[in-house]
Amino acid sequence: MDRASNPDLAAEVKDTLIKVLELGVDREHLDDRTSLYSPVVGLDSLSLLHFLVAIEKRYGIEIDDEDVMAAKLSDVGSLVDLIRRVTEADGAGH
Numbered sequence: 001m002d003r004a005s006n007p008d009l010a011a012e013v014k015d016t017l018i019k020v021l022e023l024g025v026d027r028e029h030l031d032d033r034t035s036l037y038s039p040v041v042g043l044d045s046l047s048l049l050h051f052l053v054a055i056e057k058r059y060g061i062e063i064d065d066e067d068v069m070a071a072k073l074s075d076v077g078s079l080v081d082l083i084r085r086v087t088e089a090d091g092a093g094h
Contacts, residue, residue: 012058013055013076016055017030020047031076033077036073059083
């Protein structure tokens with residue numbers, strides 16, 4: 001999947017990640033290859049849950065646990081891809 005196909009969605013996902021996790025970095029510090037488990041992001045199960053709830057509210061979607069588990073989240077790009085797939089399947093994509 002072309003991660004750059006909707007740069008607005010990628011930017012919004014990154015902005016939400018920064019806000020929810022209180023990362024204190026600019027979006028430019030989060031490229032698609034930035035590990036979700038790096039010191040920059042520091043994602044854990046609770047912060048992932050908070051992030052997903054914020055995304056669900058923003059887009060009016062529901063993200064199934066099965067989709068999250070199947071996504072094999074490892075980096076920012078994989079997180080953007082997950083949100084893109086769910087929003088497009090739900091018809092809420094930008």
